[in-house]
Every structure is written in C-alpha cells, then in structure tokens.
Amino acid sequence: MRARLALAVSGVVCELREVMLRSKPQGLLEASPKGTVPVLITRHGQVLDQSLDIMRWALEQHDPDHWLMPELGSLPDMQALIAECDGGFKRQLDRYKYPGRFASERVDETIEQNGCTAAQFQRTEGARFLAQLDAQLAKTSHLFGERAAWADMAVAPFVRQFAQTDQAWFDQQPWPDLQRWLTNWLASDLYSCTMDKYPPWVPGAAAVRFP
Numbered sequence: 431m432r433a434r435l436a437l438a439v440s441g442v443v444c445e446l447r448e449v450m451l452r453s454k455p456q457g458l459l460e461a462s463p464k465g466t467v468p469v470l471i472t473r474h475g476q477v478l479d480q481s482l483d484i485m486r487w488a489l490e491q492h493d494p495d496h497w498l499m500p501e502l503g504s505l506p507d508m509q510a511l512i513a514e515c516d517g518g519f520k521r522q523l524d525r526y527k528y529p530g531r532f533a534s535e536r537v538d539e540t541i542e543q544n545g546c547t548a549a550q551f552q553r554t555e556g557a558r559f560l561a562q563l564d565a566q567l568a569k570t571s572h573l574f575g576e577r578a579a580w581a582d583m584a585v586a587p588f589v590r591q592f593a594q595t596d597q598a599w600f601d602q603q604p605w606p607d608l609q610r611w612l613t614n615w616l617a618s619d620l621y622s623c624t625m626d627k628y629p630p631w632v633p634g635a636a637a638v639r640f641p
Contacts, residue, residue, distance in 0.1 A: 431625075432481040432484075432583065433468040433470065433484040433488075434623075434624040434640065434641075435485070435583045435587075435620060435621075436484065436486075436583065437484070437640060437641060438620055438623050438624065439495055439583075439620060440488040440489055440491055440492045440493065440494070441492055441494070442491050442492060443639055443640070443641065444470065444639075444640055445638065445639065445640075446628060446640040447631035448628040448629065448630050448638075449467060449630060449631060450630045451466075453630075455631065455632075455633070457633070461477055462477060462479040464479065466479065468481055468484055470487070472487070482584060485580065485583070486498075486580075489580065495577070495578065496577075497578065497579050497580040497583065498579075499579075500574035500579040500581070501570075501575025501576060501577060501579075502570065502575045503574045503575075505580075507574070508574060508579060508580050508581035508584075511573065511581050512580075512581055512585065514559065515559070515585045515588055518555075518559070519559040519588065522552045522553075522555045522559075523556055523591060523592050523595075525548065526549050526552040526553045526556060526592070526595055527592070527595045529547070529548055532548070535548075553595075553596075556592060557603070560589065560603070560608055563608050564605035564606070564607050567608055567610075567611050568607045571611070573585070573611075582611075582615070586611075586612065589608070589612055590612065590615075590616065593612060623641060
C-alpha cells in the first residue's frame with residue numbers, strides 16, 4: 431500500500447504484477463530472493479524491495495504534492511518518526527494482530543503480573559505511539575503541517591491495521607485527532623486507488639498499468 435500511494439501521487443507509471451505469496455512466480459524470486467512484496471524494478475534494472483525505498487524513489491522522480499518537503503519540520507524529522515513506526519510500533523502491531531504467530535515467544539513477567547494476554551499487552555505498548563501521533567495531530571491537521579507529507583502516508587497504513595484489529599476498542603480511545611486523521615485518509619481518493627484488486631499475474635498476461 432505504501433508503495434502504491436507514492437507511485438499514485440507521483441504519477442510514475444509502472445507495470446503492476448499482482449502476486450499470490452503462497453504461489454510466488456519465479457520472476458519475483460529471481461528479482462528478489464527474499465520473496466516478499468513489494469518489489470520494483472526500474473527501467474535501469476535497479477531492484478527496490480522495501481516499501482520505503484520505493485516511496486522515496488517514486489517521489490524523487492516527481493513529487494507534485496511536495497511530500498518530501500513538509501510544511502513543518504524536515505525530511506530527517508519525518509524519517510525519525512517513520513523509523514519509530516517501522517521499529518517498535520510495527521513489532522507491537524504484528525504481535526497484537528497475529529498473536530498465534532508469536533505464541534512460542536517467551537511471555538514477559540510483566541504480562542503475567544498484569545493479568546492480561548500477550549496481545550493485550552502489545553496493544554497497550556503500541557498505544558503509546560498512537561497517543562504520540564494524536565498529540566502531534568492536535569496541533570496540525572497532518573503530522574508535519576496542514577497538508578499530507580511522506581510521514582503521513584508511510585505511517586497511516588500501519589495505524590489502519592492497528593485500528594481494524596479491534597475497531598470498537600480503537601474508536602473508544604481518547605485520540606480524536608488521530609481518529610479524524612485516519613478517517614479522512616480512508617475516505618480519500620488516493621487511498622481508494624491503492625485498494626483496487628487485480629488478478630494474479632501469470633507469464634504472458636496483458637500488462638496492467640498503475641496508476
């Protein structure tokens with residue numbers, strides 16, 4: 431989603447190949463042996479297989495909405511917030527959303543003492559980052575000013591996942607500005623275009639242009 435957001439806003443057209451990860455095409459593995467998505471291959475043969483790298487590359491080609499130039503703060507400030515999201519918050523999100531995948535991990539004594547499940551503990555830990563975002567959004571409509579920037583689009587997909595894991599719980603939290611920010615993003619045309627579904631790619635299939 432992050433890669434598609436940046437490609438869509440930049441207007442950089444690519445050939446999209448939707449893949450099913452349970453049946454990875456050989457071309458994907460040849461391009462990126464780690465076998466995860468997204469993967470972007472540039473016209474010059476450069477392989478980018480991290481969503482942030484794809485976002486940055488697309489915006490460096492064309493950045494009509496100035497995502498890399500926030501109204502407030504700087505590019506390093508945005509990078510620091512994104513790193514916090516992709517580090518501790520993403521780890522907590524995964525363990526909250528998919529507790530079964532991490533059932534073999536040792537349970538911290540703090541969790542047992544608090545009498546909560548491991549998933550609930552991770553939700554509480556992740557909530558600290560969300561409260562930080564809410565405080566930042568109480569000052570401006572977006573994370574770094576009154577218009578969207580790279581940080582908004584890099585962080586929003588993970589906030590969406592966290593919220594949808596237990597939407598009723600999320601809606602009850604005292605984060606009005608974060609909830610407003612997320613609701614507006616989910617209602618945007620840009621978000622909608624990243625959610626379009628495409629048939630799985632097979633060799634020889636007609637090219638699908640995006641955006």
